[in-house]
Amino acid sequence: MPKFTDVTGRAVPLLRANIDTDVVIRIDRLIGNKRGQLGPFAFEAWRYRADGSENPDFALNQAKYRFSEILVAGENFGCGSSREAAAWALIDFGFRCVIAPSFGDIFAQNCFQNGVLCITLAKATVEAIAAELEAAADPRVTVDLNTQTITTPTGTVIPFAIDSERRLALLEGLDEISLTLKLVDQIDGFRSNDRRERPWIYRSKETETMQRVLILAGDGIGPEVLAEVRRIAEWFRDSRKLGFELREELFGLAAWERHGSLMREATWQEILASDAILFGAIGSPDYAKLPAEARKVDQLLRIRRELDLFNNLRPVRTLSALADTSTLRPEVIEGCDMVIVRELCGGIYFGTPRGIEPLAGGGERAVNTTVYTTAEIERIARAAFELARVRRGLLCSVDKANVLVETGGLWRRVVQALHDRDYPDVELSHMYVDNCAMQLVRNPRQFDVMVMENLFGDIISDCAAMVAGSLGMLPSASIGPRRADGRQYALYEPIHGSAPDIAGLGIANPLGAILSFALCLRHSLQAPQEADLLERAVEAAIAKGARTADIAAPGMAAISTRAMGEAVYAELTQAAA
DSSP states (O other): OOOOSEEEEEEEEEOOTTOBHHHHSOGGGGSSOOTTSOGGGTTHHHHBOTTSOBOTTSGGGSGGGTTOOEEEEOTTBTBSOOOTHHHHHHHHHTOOEEEESOBOHHHHHHHHHTTOEEEEOOHHHHHHHHHHHHHOSSOEEEEETTTTEEEOTTOOEEEOOOOHHHHHHHHHTOOHHHHHHTTHHHHHHHHHHHHHHOGGGSOSSOOOOOEEEEEEEESTTHHHHHHHHHHHHHHHHHHSOOOEEEEEOOOTHHHHHHHSSSSOHHHHHHHHHOSEEEEEEOOOGGGGGSOTTTTSSOHHHHHHHHTTOOEEEEEEEOOGGGGGGSSSOHHHHTTOEEEEEEEOSSGGGTOSSOEEEEOTTSSEEEEOOOOOOHHHHHHHHHHHHHHHHTTTSEEEEEEOTTTSTTHHHHHHHHHHHHHHHHOTTSEEEEEEHHHHHHHHHHOGGGOSEEEEOHHHHHHHHHHHHHHHTOGGGOOOEEEOOOOTTSOOOEEEOOSSOOOTTTTTSSOOOOHHHHHHHHHHHHHTSOOHHHHHHHHHHHHHHHHTTOOOGGGOOTTOOOOOHHHHHHHHHHHHHHHHO
16 A cells, blocks of 8 residues: 655644545445446545535535635544445545544444555544644645654644554555464464464365345245246356355245145245345235135235335336336437335234124225334434435435325424435435325336335335336345354336236236346355346346337337346346356
């Protein structure tokens, strides 16, 4: 890493607290932009307005602070994710030093590893430096690591402390690996002695942990579309050398016919042992033929609830090649790219009391109950805010607070309070669900990230399918909280349902299921570049004319489920060649 001895240059005050690494550099900017190219995107959400012009009120855009090399920041600077690219973005922008009352631990470590000096001072001292910078015509500051001093524009000299090893490393340009290599003889000696004294703690060979992916094809068209997903998943496993194990279990009617249970206990244990589930579909008219007790529990809802898969992500994007297949005008949907965040473990689908009871005078009374708690609302809203931060910075919260004043009112209050407390950098709007349905067909481009309760998310995402051209195009990911052991349950499925009217005909669109596997690559298998590869392959297949019946324009030849899978597979192999 580069040596750091001293720096004299402009300093800029940015005293906002809790500036996290997603604000420093959005995650999507890391796709296609390498280290050395990230400077233009640093603090992008604050530096630029929605129309792309500079925000003149933001300090980094003001003339006297341009080309600053020292950043004077607020408390907990660099909190959030652990991505090293935040330090790269600061370096690419021109910063060599950050002064703040406190830092995110991992961010500070990443800065040290890349030769950026992080200086911790008392909050009052940092605020005093910032005040000097604002008052000075020339906000020039000197930071000297040799003397461990900061000289402000008025000539005030402020001492600072730094760990002696880190100081030496920065002065000599040594990262942690280089520092460790200086001690290699001592390390080797220690390991040799320790191996002789405690041989039982050393394994004879390391074993690699394999992630487990479980396929549950389910009912209707599920087995047809998941067969194409399996071929593609096997290609990534075998050709791209991704470390995951594929397993498959019967689910739904196929499991009933084989085992006499819609989901046997052995399947449930496989689910619990899996890192990700690739799900096809559930539902068939034949369920009515089963004993009432056997179909009393909706097994998909059971999976969602017991694995706590509360965070349901439903990306909706218009592909230019499919603009003519939508019932909406091409100019209305052109360029649409949104994500619906649906709360999946609460609301009317799970609330009690529920049931049907006979009335004394004849007829029946049916009851379903919508229930939400502050904690349930806050955790899904937080997931949506975090997602908005790495996209366009817009979040629309959808409710019906004008009529459902209890659940809808609580929803709106909790989302607004969380925004005001933790996410003021995200632009938040509220919209009633009926207006939202109308706006989706009137002006869908206005939406970036949308968050809503369970029932509304189910309905609105089907409405949004016309933005993509067909329900068969829409993937989804249902993700649970990270647990104490570091694992995170997740289920990936197309949103189109079982479509029993076309089941077995071989004409179903497998792209929603294939794109759901792309989400699995991104979120569970931690392979975002492989996810991009798969998404590009889908786009390329469509661009070359591959169409199943649901996305074929009038007069255009439609291909089979298998042929569509083969078209995507061919694009993958060609792109990887």
